[in-house]
Amino acid sequence: MNNKFQNKYRISSSRLKNWDYGKNGAYFITICTGNREHYFGEIVSVNDENEMQFNEIRKLANEFWSEIPKHFPFVELGNYQIMPNHVHGILIIDKNNVVDDVIDVVVETLHCNVSTDIKNERMAKISPKPGTISTIIRSYKSVVTKNGHYIHADFEWQERFHDHIIRDSESFEKIQNYIENNVANWKDDKFYN
Secondary structure: OOOOOOOOOOOOOOOOOOOOOOOOEEEEEEEEEHHHOOOOEEEEEEOOEEEEEEOHHHHHHHHHHHOHHHHOOOEEEEEEEEOOOEEEEEEEEOOOOOOHHHHHHHHHHHHOOOOOOOOOHHHHHHOOOOOOHHHHHHHHHHHHHHHHOOOOOOOOEOOOOEEEEEOOHHHHHHHHHHHHOOOOOHHHOOOOO
8 A cells, every 4th residue: 555656646845855944044935826826916017117016915915924023033034025926035044042942832823734733743744843944934825825815715825835045145135136126027027927
């Protein structure tokens, strides 16, 4: 029975192998909406400049992203942008001044469905670990989805998210600028269509 599908239907992780995603560092995150639907509004040209038109779900997505450090005190925010069909943001993990007990407690904030008392060892191995990027993003997506359904019942995210580990200050600045200019460069964005 264990060899029935021989990993034929297993989706490999997009995370960097042997990297601790709870480790101090800066992470560039991209989260797309389901089917890249424009759930967060549209970008329109006003006086030859692109401008994001806000809608209620976008306001929720923005509010909950800005509140991540309240729920995960070891996280600082870099630039972030809510685009029509995706979210770009930099999350900076710095656990140097945070007590370990706090990290374990914050797992269930933001209505996250991650249990810290998982009895099934198999599930424990595949569940996001407390204090990691996966736990933070899972919590964020969960709270936006829950509240977004009150506005648009069909709102959904893509199942996964993309991350890039930022390894130096030059890369950090380049990504900060990319995020800041994302609205202005919308038609050149790979998520435009």
